[in-house]
Amino acid sequence: MNDFLITNLWWIVLLAIVVLAGGAFLIYFLVRSKKGKGVPAKEASEALVGAIGGMENVIDHSLAGSRITLRLKDDGKVEEQRLRSSGVTGFIRMSDRLVLVIPEKASEVYRELFGE
Numbered sequence: 001m002n003d004f005l006i007t008n009l010w011w012i013v014l015l016a017i018v019v020l021a022g023g024a025f026l027i028y029f030l031v032r033s034k035k036g037k038g039v040p041a042k043e044a045s046e047a048l049v050g051a052i053g054g055m056e057n058v059i060d061h062s063l064a065g066s067r068i069t070l071r072l073k074d075d076g077k078v079e080e081q082r083l084r085s086s087g088v089t090g091f092i093r094m095s096d097r098l099v100l101v102i103p104e105k106a107s108e109v110y111r112e113l114f115g116e
């Protein structure tokens with residue numbers, strides 16, 4: 001058994017390098033392909049307006065990283081299913097406040113919504 005390992009050591013090392021490089025490439029490809037998916041900021045902002053009951057329903061707004069916080073006049077107008085389909089990955093409802101989680105595009109969507 002030891003003779004086999006010694007005589008084929010270079011082939012074993014080469015195989016290990018190929019397997020590791022292939023695994024690294026696969027992981028890179030999967031991560032990169034997920035980043036490009038999603039709803040464009042302009043379409044997401046238009047869908048959000050409908051999902052929150054229109055811009056006239058927004059009293060106050062703020063941006064913090066990947067979260068947009070909205071203070072609403074009537075939180076009953078919020079349509080949760082439309083929020084999910086508009087590119088929002090998560091949201092938190094707290095009485096008259098709605099926190100939207102939009103990774104990687106929150107600032108773009110915020111600018112589209114409020115021009116800031």
